[in-house]
Amino acid sequence: MAINSSSYTKIRKPNNNNSSMPTLTHLLYLLFISFLLFILLLHFPPSSSYTSSPTTSIIKHFSGDLRNITFSWNSLKLTGDKSPPTQLKIAVFSRKWPVVTAPGGMERHAMTLHYALARRNHDVHVFTSAPSPGDLPAEGQTKPASLHVHHIHALPGQWKSDLAWELFDTENARGVFDVVHSESVALFHRQARHVPNLAVSWHGISLEALHSGIYQDLTRSPDEPISPAFNQSLAHSIYKVLDEIRFFHSYKHHVAISDSSGEILRDVYQIPPDRVHVILNGVDEENFEPDKALGKSFREEIGIPSKALVVFGVAGRLVKDKGYPLLYEAFSKFMSRHPDVYLVVAGSGPWAKRFEDLGLNVKVLGALPPAKLKAFYNSLDLFVNPTLRPQGLDLTLMEAMECGTAVAATRFPSIKGSIVVDDEFGYMFSPNVDSLRGVLDTAVAEGAGRLAERGRACRSYAKRMFGARKMALAYERLFLCIKDDMYCKYPIIDFDM
Numbered sequence: 001m002a003i004n005s006s007s008y009t010k011i012r013k014p015n016n017n018n019s020s021m022p023t024l025t026h027l028l029y030l031l032f033i034s035f036l037l038f039i040l041l042l043h044f045p046p047s048s049s050y051t052s053s054p055t056t057s058i059i060k061h062f063s064g065d066l067r068n069i070t071f072s073w074n075s076l077k078l079t080g081d082k083s084p085p086t087q088l089k090i091a092v093f094s095r096k097w098p099v100v101t102a103p104g105g106m107e108r109h110a111m112t113l114h115y116a117l118a119r120r121n122h123d124v125h126v127f128t129s130a131p132s133p134g135d136l137p138a139e140g141q142t143k144p145a146s147l148h149v150h151h152i153h154a155l156p157g158q159w160k161s162d163l164a165w166e167l168f169d170t171e172n173a174r175g176v177f178d179v180v181h182s183e184s185v186a187l188f189h190r191q192a193r194h195v196p197n198l199a200v201s202w203h204g205i206s207l208e209a210l211h212s213g214i215y216q217d218l219t220r221s222p223d224e225p226i227s228p229a230f231n232q233s234l235a236h237s238i239y240k241v242l243d244e245i246r247f248f249h250s251y252k253h254h255v256a257i258s259d260s261s262g263e264i265l266r267d268v269y270q271i272p273p274d275r276v277h278v279i280l281n282g283v284d285e286e287n288f289e290p291d292k293a294l295g296k297s298f299r300e301e302i303g304i305p306s307k308a309l310v311v312f313g314v315a316g317r318l319v320k321d322k323g324y325p326l327l328y329e330a331f332s333k334f335m336s337r338h339p340d341v342y343l344v345v346a347g348s349g350p351w352a353k354r355f356e357d358l359g360l361n362v363k364v365l366g367a368l369p370p371a372k373l374k375a376f377y378n379s380l381d382l383f384v385n386p387t388l389r390p391q392g393l394d395l396t397l398m399e400a401m402e403c404g405t406a407v408a409a410t411r412f413p414s415i416k417g418s419i420v421v422d423d424e425f426g427y428m429f430s431p432n433v434d435s436l437r438g439v440l441d442t443a444v445a446e447g448a449g450r451l452a453e454r455g456r457a458c459r460s461y462a463k464r465m466f467g468a469r470k471m472a473l474a475y476e477r478l479f480l481c482i483k484d485d486m487y488c489k490y491p492i493i494d495f496d497m
């Protein structure tokens with residue numbers, strides 16, 4: 001940058017009793033301020049366009065209408081200190097409602113969210129399928145009094161949107177619902193079309209599934225034939241995308257659970273930006289927090305010697321599309337050069353035996369009960385997630401970060417845009433063996449001390465962004481905004497401040 005002498009003199013004047021150093025300082029200061037302004041403009045352009053996740057310090061200054069924001073609602077400073085300005089009557093359509101025997105990701109999200117909303121005194125009515133005989137209610141949580149579950153009269157687990165709609169109609173006649181929430185397509189689009197106060201949460205969309213198919217096929221070696229079934233489903237997924245783009249417009253409000261799926265909904269699916277809202281799924285903050293002593297005793301329990309230099313860990317079903325073949329190959333090559341590095345595998349599935357065969361540096365634990373997860377994450381220097389499925393948002397990464405553990409994950413738009421948003425949090429790799437191995441090498445070269453530092457940065461971000469409480473407050477605000485425009489303004493003096 002060229003600096004002409006006149007501006008140089010002008011800046012210099014107030015300090016002419018000093019040497020030229022303060023002049024330079026001033027210039028740098030001005031440059032810094034312009035840079036900050038530039039960053040602010042980048043995050044809040046006059047028109048709505050895609051922006052990456054902003055930091056909380058910038059969010060403090062946001063004010064305006066929430067409907068057109070493109071960053072996630074989790075980044076708002078929603079404290080929940082005050083009770084909601086009005087009580088909402090909320091209808092929830094969810095194919096399943098969690099029981100001990102079937103803890104699916106999407107259903108668990110629905111339960112965490114709506115229990116939290118009911119505890120904030122909203123009147124929540126869940127429309128779901130009939131439970132199987134012998135199913136017990138999900139453990140550990142007492143159902144709040146203002147949450148009501150309506151089961152349809154059909155075979156256990158069988159979903160019939162029409163029957164749920166009838167139950168909804170009856171309840172709606174007793175007192176009109178302020179907002180209707182559908183978990184994915186639980187409420188079919190032909191019914192959704194007529195509901196103006198509807199929000200649907202998408203836990204994975206077909207364009208992401210198509211990407212997933214592409215990544216999975218690319219890991220196939222040249223001499224391995226493509227299976228006819230996979231080939232067919234890959235070809236079919238294009239038609240699914242086209243179908244989705246057409247029917248998604250029947251839903252009024254869309255909740256994207258990652259920044260990148262929000263971008264797809266706006267830019268590829270062409271849903272008007274003020275109908276797309278990004279709210280990241282949250283993980284229960286009470287179950288995931290740093291506890292190094294707990295981590296240390298877990299290491300002892302599973303037989304990791306204290307001389308271990310670095311401990312990696314993975315969690316989840318040990319199947320191909322979670323990237324286990326990649327990790328298996330990368331770690332087997334890596335192991336011979338690093339005898340003091342360990343890998344903890346928490347999960348069961350077809351790949352368990354292969355990992356066990358790698359020897360003493362690999363601890364295969366099987367699927368861990370939820371109560372053990374906190375100890376597991378705390379025992380690691382680096383949590384690795386080599387998934388090949390860029391769908392939805394991976395909760396394990398968020399759980400690890402909540403526990404203050406650094407992460408390494410496939411460089412997918414959802415992960416890069418919503419989870420590993422800062423290089424400080426860890427590493428990202430392309431879904432191939434060499435790239436993953438490179439990251440394992442780098443992590444070991446940096447060492448456990450540096451990884452712990454990265455882990456602290458993860459914790460501070462996760463605490464602000466990934467808590468279930470924050471997620472519930474973000475949904476509450478969206479639902480209030482759907483009920484009445486006046487709640488779309490942010491901040492509201494008596495509520496947010």
Ligand SMILES: *[C@@H]1O[C@H](CO)[C@@H](O)[C@H](O)[C@H]1NC(C)=O
Pocket residue numbers: 047048065067068273274
């Ligand atoms: C959102 O932005 C669009 C385009 O700029 C505008 O037409 C629309 O009125 C905005 N909606 C809200 C609720 O501010």
Ligand SMILES: *[C@@H]1O[C@H](CO)[C@@H](O)[C@H](O)[C@H]1NC(C)=O
Pocket residue numbers: 226227228231232235
């Ligand atoms: C895969 O599907 C494509 C088109 O759908 C077809 O042309 C190709 O022959 C199939 N390949 C195999 C190995 O099934």
